Amino acid sequence: MRKIMILAITLSLTVTAVSCKKGADKIGNAVLNLGGEAEANAIIDFNNNFIDSYKNTSKHIDGVLRYADAAVAKAKGEKVLMMPLVLNAMDYTFAKIKEIPSGFKKDKASVEADFIIYKTKKENIEKKFDELKSYINSEDYKDDKGAKAEQIKKELNADADAFFTAGENLMAKIKPATDAAEEVVLKDHPMKEYIISSKNLMNSLDSVIDLLGRQYEGKFNEAEAQKKYDEFAQKVEANSKLDFNVKDPQYSSKKTQFENFNRNASNFLDTYRKLIRDSKEAGKIPNGDIQQIDSSYETVLNSYNSFVR
Missing domain, CATH: 1.20.58.820 (Uncharacterised protein PF12889, C-terminal DUF3829)
Known part of the structure; x- marks a missing residue:
């Protein structure tokens, strides 16, 4: 069920993954509470970079969880012909997010809180995945009969749940501001x-x-x-x-x-x-x-x- 749930989430990502940013004149704060083209573009950049990161990382995490399922099975003595291949997360846009744009106004603190959870869980999953790979490759499961694999899988599932919850919260929170920013930059496009x-x-x-x-x-x-x-x-x-x-x-x-x-x-x-x-x-x-x-x-x-x- 874990794989199916993530597949459904992955499918639904990035409907507005890239927003148009050209052709806008500067507009005052009276328009949609945005300070003009620069502030609107900052929100659009954040939206584009975050959603691209979320999409690619979601697919990667799907692979990590499938690997964890196979790792537990292998560690418990079940026959696993081949461990799932987990491709590296092609998340080049995450590093582009330097800060939460000021254009989110009163929602900025809430967006930042969810983003911190998103970032923390993303990093945790990578560390635990590396730990699990080392455990399987070294065949340490022969010493503890798979106990560590089960524990890591449990932790990975918990971190993945928190990651996706934060991701969906961010999607919901940044969409209204992104829509408003698009209206600003598309005014005369x-x-x-x-x-x-x-x-x-x-x-x-x-x-x-x-x-x-x-x-x-x-x-x-x-x-x-x-x-x-x-x-x-x-x-x-x-x-x-x-x-x-x-x-x-x-x-x-x-x-x-x-x-x-x-x-x-x-x-x-x-x-x-x-x-x-x-x-x-x-x-x-x-x-x-x-x-x-x-x-x-x-x-x-x-x-x-x-x-x-």
Whole structure:
């Protein structure tokens, strides 16, 4: 169940992973309580860096917990053909977060408190993972019959729970400020219409992923899945019908990326229809289908990020 839960969380990350920061004039404090472009950009930078860190670290932690499960089994004498390969966390953006932006105003202290927990648990997990690898590689489990492996696994699970709780709290707290910051920087942006529409599409996709994550853990509900499909299909159709007509040469080349984003969103619908059909027959969402949805989601997300950068 641990792996399934984290898969669902991982799928739902970074709906607004990259926000557009160009084309803004300075605006006073009266606008959304932000002090203008500089303060808005600081919030957007924090949002982008944190969510990218959270996404990549979540996948890494998923691997660590799978390794811990196998480590306990091996230490207890069960047959484990191969220990899970845990890739290094490609978390290059975490180091870019130097401080909590002042633009969070009254929420800054609360954001900072959750971020400290996030950072601490992230570091704890890495240390305990290294300790567990040393224990397994040296075959120290032959001395204590796996007792240490069980203890480390218990600690890893507790730290992972705290990590994800802090991460979800941060996501919820920084979103309103990020949305406000985007309104500031998009005030006169040549691509405002297309960015807002595309973001709405991604928000709908996030809702789809959240539903499928919950149904993957539990019972497949065709009516709910179809309703979300229809809602997302409407967003894809609306976005695809927009005629990208930006004259500014700085952004006119974005037309190809906008079309690619819409094409990938349409391809996601193909994958989604297959999942609904297969899940209806099986009575649950098959592993292969959720993996295909995950891959298709990543493709849509990456093309969205490329478009708005």
